[in-house]
Amino acid sequence: MAYNNGQEPDLGTEIQKRLEAVFSNPKGLLYFLAVIIVVSGLYSSFYTIQPDEEGVVLRFGRYHATTQPGLHFKLPFGIDRTTKVKTKLILQEEFGFRTRSVTGKRTSYKEGGFSEESLMLTGDLNVADVEWITQFQISEPQKYLFNIRDPEQNIRDISEAMMRRVVGDRLVNDVLTVGRTEIAAEAKKLIQETLDSYEMGVRIVSIKLQDVNPPEPVKPSFNKVNEAKQEQEQAINQAEKYYNQIIPEARGKADQKIAEAQGFAAAILNRAKGDANRFEEMLTSYQKAPRITKDRMYIETLEKVLNRLDTVTVVDPEVEGLLPVFGGLKNETK
Amino acid sequence: MRQNKQSLAITGAVALIALLVLITSATYVVPEGRQVVITQFGKPVRSINDAGLHFKLPFIQEVRRIDLRILSWDGYPNQIPTKDKKYIEVDTTARWKIVDPLKFIQTVQNERGARSRLDAILDGVTRDVISANNLVEAVRNSNTILEVIEKRKKEVEEAESQAAKTVKVGTVPAIQEEVSGEVEPIEIGRERLSSMIIESAEKELLPLGIDLIDVQLKRISYENSVQEKVYGRMISERERIAEKILSYGKGEQAKIRGETDKDLKSIQSKAYRRVQEIKGRAEAEAINIYAKALRKEPGFYRFARTLEAYEKALPKNSRLLLSSKSRFWDVLKNGDAR
Numbered sequence: 001m002a003y004n005n006g007q008e009p010d011l012g013t014e015i016q017k018r019l020e021a022v023f024s025n026p027k028g029l030l031y032f033l034a035v036i037i038v039v040s041g042l043y044s045s046f047y048t049i050q051p052d053e054e055g056v057v058l059r060f061g062r063y064h065a066t067t068q069p070g071l072h073f074k075l076p077f078g079i080d081r082t083t084k085v086k087t088k089l090i091l092q093e094e095f096g097f098r099t100r101s102v103t104g105k106r107t108s109y110k111e112g113g114f115s116e117e118s119l120m121l122t123g124d125l126n127v128a129d130v131e132w133i134t135q136f137q138i139s140e141p142q143k144y145l146f147n148i149r150d151p152e153q154n155i156r157d158i159s160e161a162m163m164r165r166v167v168g169d170r171l172v173n174d175v176l177t178v179g180r181t182e183i184a185a186e187a188k189k190l191i192q193e194t195l196d197s198y199e200m201g202v203r204i205v206s207i208k209l210q211d212v213n214p215p216e217p218v219k220p221s222f223n224k225v226n227e228a229k230q231e232q233e234q235a236i237n238q239a240e241k242y243y244n245q246i247i248p249e250a251r252g253k254a255d256q257k258i259a260e261a262q263g264f265a266a267a268i269l270n271r272a273k274g275d276a277n278r279f280e281e282m283l284t285s286y287q288k289a290p291r292i293t294k295d296r297m298y299i300e301t302l303e304k305v306l307n308r309l310d311t312v313t314v315v316d317p318e319v320e321g322l323l324p325v326f327g328g329l330k331n332e333t334k
Numbered sequence: 335m336r337q338n339k340q341s342l343a344i345t346g347a348v349a350l351i352a353l354l355v356l357i358t359s360a361t362y363v364v365p366e367g368r369q370v371v372i373t374q375f376g377k378p379v380r381s382i383n384d385a386g387l388h389f390k391l392p393f394i395q396e397v398r399r400i401d402l403r404i405l406s407w408d409g410y411p412n413q414i415p416t417k418d419k420k421y422i423e424v425d426t427t428a429r430w431k432i433v434d435p436l437k438f439i440q441t442v443q444n445e446r447g448a449r450s451r452l453d454a455i456l457d458g459v460t461r462d463v464i465s466a467n468n469l470v471e472a473v474r475n476s477n478t479i480l481e482v483i484e485k486r487k488k489e490v491e492e493a494e495s496q497a498a499k500t501v502k503v504g505t506v507p508a509i510q511e512e513v514s515g516e517v518e519p520i521e522i523g524r525e526r527l528s529s530m531i532i533e534s535a536e537k538e539l540l541p542l543g544i545d546l547i548d549v550q551l552k553r554i555s556y557e558n559s560v561q562e563k564v565y566g567r568m569i570s571e572r573e574r575i576a577e578k579i580l581s582y583g584k585g586e587q588a589k590i591r592g593e594t595d596k597d598l599k600s601i602q603s604k605a606y607r608r609v610q611e612i613k614g615r616a617e618a619e620a621i622n623i624y625a626k627a628l629r630k631e632p633g634f635y636r637f638a639r640t641l642e643a644y645e646k647a648l649p650k651n652s653r654l655l656l657s658s659k660s661r662f663w664d665v666l667k668n669g670d671a672r
Binding site: 299 | 586
C-alpha cells in the first residue's frame with residue numbers, strides 16, 4: 001500500500017488477522033452476533049422528538065402513545081414504531097398560484113397556469129378569479145395519520161369545493177370588493193366542519209384571500225366602472241365647487257343690500273322725526289305772534305336770497321313797452 | 335464427539351429457524367389504518383380491523399391488507415349540459431371507505447378495481463343529477479343572494495330618489511353599481527345536489543363493500559366557448575354600468591348648476607323684496623310723522639317750508655326777475671308796509 005514503507009505493521013492486515021481469529025472460532029462468531037444484536041437493539045430503543053414535532057408510537061401496529069419533544073425509549077426490533085409528525089408547524093396550501101421561492105428579500109410567485117383552481121362561478125353566474133391560501137396545523141397526529149389517506153390532497157379538494165360554495169352564494173361585485181373577509185371566515189368554517197366530519201385531526205388556522213380579480217379579459221371593463229365612479233365624483237365635486245363659489249358671495253351681497261335699506265329707513269325716519277319736532281317747536285313760538293313772525297320770516301328769507309344773487313330785475317306790470325326789463329335795481333323805480 | 339456436537343448444533347439451528355418460520359407464519363400485525371382479510375386457500379374467511387398483533391393458522395391462511403382509512407376519489411372533469419342548456423365542466427371529488435372488506439375483495443378485488451367502478455358509477459350519477467337541474471342549482475347553495483340583491487336594489491333606489499329630491503349641496507350621494515347578472519331563485523342548491531349524487535351512488539356501492547362518505551362538486555366552470563360568451567356579457571354589463579354612473583354624474587352636475595342659478599336668483603330677489611319692504615315701511619312711517627305734526631297748522635307749514643325752499647332752491651350767481659308788485663317792495667314803493 002502507498003502508506004506502508006515496510007517499517008510499521010500494516011493496519012489492514014492486522015484487522016484481517018483479528019477477524020479471521022474471531023470467525024474461525026464458532027464461539028467467537030456467536031459473540032460477535034450477540035454484540036451486533038445488543039448494539040442494534042440498544043440503538044433502536046430510543047429516539048428523539050424535535051420541538052416542532054410529536055411522535056406517534058405503534059406497538060405491533062397498534063396505537064400505543066403520543067410522545068412530546070425530548071428523548072424517549074421504546075421497545076426495539078420494530079415492536080414499537082414511531083412516526084414523527086410536525087404538529088407545531090403551520091402548513092400551507094396555495095390555490096391559483098404557487099410560491100416559487102422565498103430566497104432573498106422577496107418572495108417570488110408563479111401565477112400563470114393555475115387558473116383552473118381559482119376561476120369560479122359567482123352567484124350571479126359571472127366569473128371571478130379568487131386566489132387564496134389555506135393554512136392548517138395537525139392538531140391530532142393519530143387521526144391525521146390513520147383516519148384518512150393523503151390528507152393534503154383532501155384538504156386541497158375540500159378547500160376548493162367549499163370556497164366555490166361560498167363564492168357561489170355571492171354576487172361578483174361583493175366577491176371582488178366588500179366580501180373578502182366574510183368569504184374567508186365562512187370558507188374557514190365550512191372547511192373545518194367538513195374536515196372534522198372525516199375526523200382528520202386538522203385545525204384550519206386561517207383562510208387568506210390573495211388576489212381577487214375579475215377574469216383577465218374582463219378586467220378592463222371593471223376598471224372602466226371604477227373610472228366612471230371617479231369621474232362621477234369629480235363632476236359632482238366640480239359642480240359643488242361652482243355652487244360654493246357663487247352662493248355664499250350672493251348671500252353676503254344680499255345681506256349688504258338689506259343692511260343698506262335698513263340704514264336708509266333709519267335715516268328717513270330720523271329726518272322725519274327731526275323735521276316734525278322742529279316744526280312743532282317753531283309752531284309753538286309762532287302761535288304766540290303769528291303775523292309779525294310771518295313777516296319777519298318772509299323778509300329775512302328774501303334778504304338772504306336776494307343777497308346771494310348776481311342780478312335782481314324788478315318788473316312793473318303796469319309799464320307798457322317792449323322791454324320792461326332793465327339792467328340794474330337802481331333804474332327800476334317808477 | 336465433535337461430529338455429534340456439530341450435528342446437534344445444526345439440528346438446533348434448524349429447529350430454531352423452523353420455530354421462527356412458524357411464529358412468523360402464525361402471527362401477523364394489523365397496523366392502524368389498515369384492515370386485513372384472512373384467506374384460506376384463496377378463499378376469504380374473515381376480516382379484522384382491530385390494530386395489533388394477531389394469530390392465524392400457519393401456512394394455510396394468508397393475510398391480505400386493505401386500507402381502513404378514508405380514501406379519496408378524483409373524477410375527470412366532465413362536460414355536462416345542464417337542464418337550461420348551459421355547457422359546463424364539472425369536476426367532482428369523493429371520499430369513500432372500505433367497510434366490508436370481504437365483499438370488497440370478492441367484487442372488485444382491489445383498489446384499482448374499486449376506482450374503475452367508482453369512475454363509472456359516480457360519473458354517471460353526477461351527469462344525471464347535473465343535467466336534470468339548472469346551472470344555478472349547482473352554483474348556489476341558498477337563496478340568500480336574492481335578499482342581498484333586494485337590499486342592494488333598495489339602497490340604489492333610495493340613493494337615486496334621495497339624489498332626485500335633496501339637492502342640498504355637499505350631500506349628493508354617489509350612485510352605486512346596480513346588481514347585474516342572471517339571478518333566479520334556486521330550489522335545490524349545491525349541497526342538496528351533492529347529497530342526491532351520494533344517495534343514488536350509495537345504493538350501487540354498498541354491494542361492493544364501499545361506503546360513500548361524501549361527494550363534492552369541486553369545480554364547476556363554463557365550457558370554453560360558453561366562457562367567451564359569459565365574458566362578453568360581463569364586459570357589456572360593466573360598460574352599461576359605467577355609462578350609467580357617468581351620465582348620473584353629469585346629470586348631478588347639471589342639477590347642481592341649475593340649483594346654483596335658482597339659489598342665486600332667489601337670494602337676489604328675496605333681498606330686493608326685503609329692501610323695498612324696509613324702505614316702504616320707513617317711508618310710510620315718515621309720512622305719518624310729518625302728517626301728524628303738520629296737520630296742526632298746515633298754513634304755517636306751507637309758508638315756512640316755502641321760505642326754506644327759496645333759500646335752498648335759488649342758486650348763487652343767478653338772475654331773478656321779480657315783479658314790483660311783490661310784497662317785498664311794498665315799503666320801497668309806499669314808504670310803509672301797509
